[in-house]
Amino acid sequence: MTKRTQLALATALVAALALGASGCSGTKKGSSGAGAENPAAANDGKVLGGTPVKGGTLTVLSNQDFAHLDPARNWVMPTMDFGTRLLYRTLVTFKAEPGKAGSELVPDLATDLGTPSNGGRTWTFTLKEGVKYEDGTPVKAQDIKYNVERSFAPDLTGGPDYAAQYLAGTEGYKGPLQGQHLDSVKTPDDRTIVFELKRPVAEFSATATLPTFAPVPQSQEKGTQYDARPFSSGPYKIESYDRDKKLVLVRNEHWDPGTDTVRKAYPDKFVVVMGLKGGQIDDRIIAGEGADASTVQYADMRPESAPKVLPKPEVRSRLLAESQGCTEMLHLNNSRAPFDDPKVREAMQYAVDKEAVVTAGGGPALNEIATAYLPPALSGGKQADTLKIPPAGDPAKAKELLKAAGKETLKVSLSVSTGDKGKAEAIQQGLSRAGIEVVIDTVDPGAYYDVIGDLSTTPDMTLTGWCPDYPSGSTWIPFVFDGRTIKPKGNQGNYSQFRDEEVIKRIDEINAMADAKQANQAWIDLDATLMAKSPNVPILLERKPLLVGTNIAGAFGHPVWTGTIDYATVGLKDPSKSQG
Numbered sequence: 001m002t003k004r005t006q007l008a009l010a011t012a013l014v015a016a017l018a019l020g021a022s023g024c025s026g027t028k029k030g031s032s033g034a035g036a037e038n039p040a041a042a043n044d045g046k047v048l049g050g051t052p053v054k055g056g057t058l059t060v061l062s063n064q065d066f067a068h069l070d071p072a073r074n075w076v077m078p079t080m081d082f083g084t085r086l087l088y089r090t091l092v093t094f095k096a097e098p099g100k101a102g103s104e105l106v107p108d109l110a111t112d113l114g115t116p117s118n119g120g121r122t123w124t125f126t127l128k129e130g131v132k133y134e135d136g137t138p139v140k141a142q143d144i145k146y147n148v149e150r151s152f153a154p155d156l157t158g159g160p161d162y163a164a165q166y167l168a169g170t171e172g173y174k175g176p177l178q179g180q181h182l183d184s185v186k187t188p189d190d191r192t193i194v195f196e197l198k199r200p201v202a203e204f205s206a207t208a209t210l211p212t213f214a215p216v217p218q219s220q221e222k223g224t225q226y227d228a229r230p231f232s233s234g235p236y237k238i239e240s241y242d243r244d245k246k247l248v249l250v251r252n253e254h255w256d257p258g259t260d261t262v263r264k265a266y267p268d269k270f271v272v273v274m275g276l277k278g279g280q281i282d283d284r285i286i287a288g289e290g291a292d293a294s295t296v297q298y299a300d301m302r303p304e305s306a307p308k309v310l311p312k313p314e315v316r317s318r319l320l321a322e323s324q325g326c327t328e329m330l331h332l333n334n335s336r337a338p339f340d341d342p343k344v345r346e347a348m349q350y351a352v353d354k355e356a357v358v359t360a361g362g363g364p365a366l367n368e369i370a371t372a373y374l375p376p377a378l379s380g381g382k383q384a385d386t387l388k389i390p391p392a393g394d395p396a397k398a399k400e401l402l403k404a405a406g407k408e409t410l411k412v413s414l415s416v417s418t419g420d421k422g423k424a425e426a427i428q429q430g431l432s433r434a435g436i437e438v439v440i441d442t443v444d445p446g447a448y449y450d451v452i453g454d455l456s457t458t459p460d461m462t463l464t465g466w467c468p469d470y471p472s473g474s475t476w477i478p479f480v481f482d483g484r485t486i487k488p489k490g491n492q493g494n495y496s497q498f499r500d501e502e503v504i505k506r507i508d509e510i511n512a513m514a515d516a517k518q519a520n521q522a523w524i525d526l527d528a529t530l531m532a533k534s535p536n537v538p539i540l541l542e543r544k545p546l547l548v549g550t551n552i553a554g555a556f557g558h559p560v561w562t563g564t565i566d567y568a569t570v571g572l573k574d575p576s577k578s579q580g
Helices: 003-018 077-087 099-102 141-150 162-166 225-229 279-287 289-296 303-311 341-353 355-361 396-402 418-432 445-453 477-481 501-511 518-534
Strands: 055-062 093-094 105-107 115-117 121-126 185-189 192-196 238-244 246-251 269-273 295-297 320-321 329-333 368-371 410-417 436-443 461-466 534-547
Touching: 003 355, 055 289, 077 238, 077 289, 093 461, 105 162, 105 303, 141 185, 141 192, 269 279, 269 320, 279 289, 279 303, 279 534, 289 295, 295 534, 303 534, 341 418, 341 518, 355 368, 355 534, 410 418, 410 445, 410 501, 418 436, 436 445, 436 518, 445 461, 477 501
Parallel strands: 055 269, 055 295, 410 436, 410 461
Antiparallel strands: 093 105, 115 121, 121 192, 185 192, 238 246, 246 269, 320 534, 329 461, 329 534, 368 534
């Protein structure tokens, strides 16, 4: 059998159980238009295992190392959750609660959510007293300023671009490593930090939840080596870190829970075991024997494991599968042939067999077909469908468009993370119907974003998603489609290298709108414009399937960090049963 046939057989049961699962136009989470329950959604909004007991070792099983733990470089959703909940704190954060409540902003290092002035162009934060690093020294406003400045350093690639987008006077700035500092970030004293913005940003409190706004003392600066040993301001510190193998976190004895309303820090220790195969992780947690009872998984459950989980209530009760709130896309490299031709890009919209990719991704219980760029959470609860292409594609129409472009046959490259090989093969077979030959290259998950973010190594096509950093179109469309964000190294979001002056002008116009409702509709309208230009192909809306062991308590998928387990509150039912 081909891989696709194996996956189709494996997910047939899933599809039958889901009875079509939820459509992207549905408003009732976890149900289809006919009202059928989706078994993967059984634990939506729930906390699994009750309240944890303090102590013990919680083990995280992973197929990959973290892309970056340096807070200036950390911009992958699960890693942001891990870093900001365990190792470092930010000015503002999100509540540690499932469902809608988890999207609520709360102060973290700051005493409140910040005070705007000057028409929203100036934001002032005051730090709490008594917040300390792992060596007992106090966290200072100057340390947050320093990390914001570090985010501009060319060598410290991969991190959020919000500081560059929002702060005044940043043109040409290259970070603090050579002694230059930003005048637009002021620290009048150790507990006050003031941000001067180039335009009003009403949602700057939400921006301050990002790792960019965590503290890094200048005395701890190690350049690119800081990734291996961030200096802790959170409840845990790094005891050891053997890259690609194991990370061990132990308690930061100087963390004061009296200053922290969010993190509960139940386990004594977190151990992350890396380099495991996805199916191996699934099988170990499904069995839940011995030490594996006290484990959670970092990367998604493999699609092939769904039939081992969904039909079995005792296992399904330990599955978290919250909607990720992201759109997974096939990014087409617009900077060179053949995808510099809009007609070829339009053909790709029709050539992809999204139904096959859904099957490869675990079936309709875990995936829905995407028909637009903006995820439903940013477009009124449903996606638009302006192109009205059948779910399995329209290869005849794709061939017609390719012929009109003088490209009746194509050979292109596709890079995917190792875990997405099944999806890549489904894309490959779908495109072959239109005469498009695809050569697949799989990349280690820990290195994937560095590879596709380096313009010298970017292939013709990449498969990855984009998620809102908080519920606003301003955190989505500008990062994926604004040509000014493209960087030679550490390129993030605009993996298609799409540059369009009309789109750039409209992005600036929407960003200048003071009315949030007007801006929201403008982002939705721009989404339709972008679909017509086809810089990439929206493929899937995914759930994040994560299994937890039988001894795990306090586990839920956080709505902001794409359904990743919230490490602020997870722990063990019985610490004496853990090992490590």
